[in-house]
Amino acid sequence: MKIFDGKQCVTALKANLKQKIEELPENKRKPKLAALLVGDLAASQLYVKNKVKTCEEIGMISEVIRAEENISHNDLLEIIYRLNSDETVDGYIVQLPLPKQIDESKILLAIDPKKDVDGFHPHNLGLMLLGLETFVPxxxxxxxxxxxxxxxxxxxxxxxxxxxxxxxxxxxxxxxxxxxxxxxxxxxxxxxxxxxxxxxxxxxxxxxxxxxxxxxxxxxxxxxxxxxxxxxxxxxxxxxxxxxxxxxxxxxxxxxxxxxxxxxxxxxxMLTVISLIENTWMSFCRTENIANG
Ligand SMILES: NC(=O)c1ccc[n+]([C@@H]2O[C@H](COP(=O)([O-])OP(=O)(O)OC[C@H]3O[C@@H](n4cnc5c(N)ncnc54)[C@H](OP(=O)(O)O)[C@@H]3O)[C@@H](O)[C@H]2O)c1
The missing domain is CATH 3.40.50.720 (NAD(P)-binding Rossmann-like Domain)
Structure with a gap:
């Protein structure tokens, strides 16, 4: 019987991505993952912190956008639209759960599928169903x-x-x-x-x-x-x-x-964060026309 060693597996996957980022030409921007964090739920803060830490370890840029717990649905949508049009952001996640006043499904639908590195948008789920390349959750x-x-x-x-x-x-x-x-x-x-x-x-x-x-x-x-x-x-x-x-x-x-x-x-x-970051790398490669090897 073998017990899986998550740490060892993640270390190898991180090293692989780190090397790819290091090998980017000097004049090329670095990939960037953003995380939208609403409220101050301890578990959500911890998840986002882990994502930021992993980005730093492999040389990817990260940004955390914080919003108050009582933010209105429309104001949250405004942040989503801003992230959709920000050309420096390759992918972003909306950390769930969202507060009660927010319609979670409408927020997830507003994410540009090209930046939906969580893979929760119906467009990406549809691609996955068809067996086409996409962001897999x-x-x-x-x-x-x-x-x-x-x-x-x-x-x-x-x-x-x-x-x-x-x-x-x-x-x-x-x-x-x-x-x-x-x-x-x-x-x-x-x-x-x-x-x-x-x-x-x-x-x-x-x-x-x-x-x-x-x-x-x-x-x-x-x-x-x-x-x-x-x-x-x-x-x-x-x-x-x-x-x-x-x-x-x-x-x-x-x-x-x-x-x-x-x-x-x-x-x-242990694998969940690095998988998200692999999706962000894939998004970056698409935007920058780099073979995703
Ligand atoms: N390791 C990670 O990175 C990671 C990531 C995501 C989630 N998780 C963990 O994985 C677990 C599942 O997460 P989730 O988001 O998929 O949960 P979820 O949305 O609550 O879904 C749970 C599923 O389990 C089924 N279920 C509940 N009780 C059952 C029973 N007695 N017999 C058979 N099936 C039963 C439910 O069936 P019905 O549909 O019929 O209600 C439902 O489909 C949680 O502990 C979560 O914290 C871990």
């Missing part, structure tokens, strides 16, 4: 990088994805079923009957639910590949913070059955 993209870097055999494998969210489960199921990846995919959710049986037949099991330790050892086939997307806080008085972060998979028991497993923390989550 960061978490599924990161999981595809894991499967590729670990040389996990996907052709003909039965893959069960638990969870059907627009940002993880649904795009994941789609990507795995594409020609060239060739998994046979089952997508299960809260209304699925016999979920245990489905999971136990999976060669590749991907859990994106948001429920601590949901996947137990009896739900996993011997030798399966187990990818844990979940991020859940559970109380743990023995830690200084009083809690710890666990995934959707009962790691300690499932690792005894799996042939490969991603831990939480230190697994899929």
């Amino acid at each position: 960061a978490t599924p993209k990161g999981i595809m990088s894991i499967l590729k870097s670990e040389k996990i055999k996907t052709a003909g494998a039965h893959c069960v994805v638990i969870g059907r969210s627009n940002i993880v489960g649904t795009p994941m199921a789609l990507l795995l079923s594409r020609k060239g990846i060739d998994c046979t995919v089952t997508l299960v959710h809260s209304q699925t009957k016999n979920i245990k049986e489905f999971c136990a037949s999976a060669d590749i099991l991907i859990a994106a639910i948001g429920k601590a330790n949901f996947v137990t050892a009896d739900m996993v086939k011997d030798g399966a590949v187990v990818i844990d997307v979940g991020i859940n806080r559970i109380d743990d008085p023995s830690t200084p913070k009083g809690y710890r972060v666990v995934g959707d998979v009962d790691f300690e028991h499932v690792k005894e059955k799996a042939s490969f497993i991603t831990p939480v923390p230190g697994g899929v989550g």
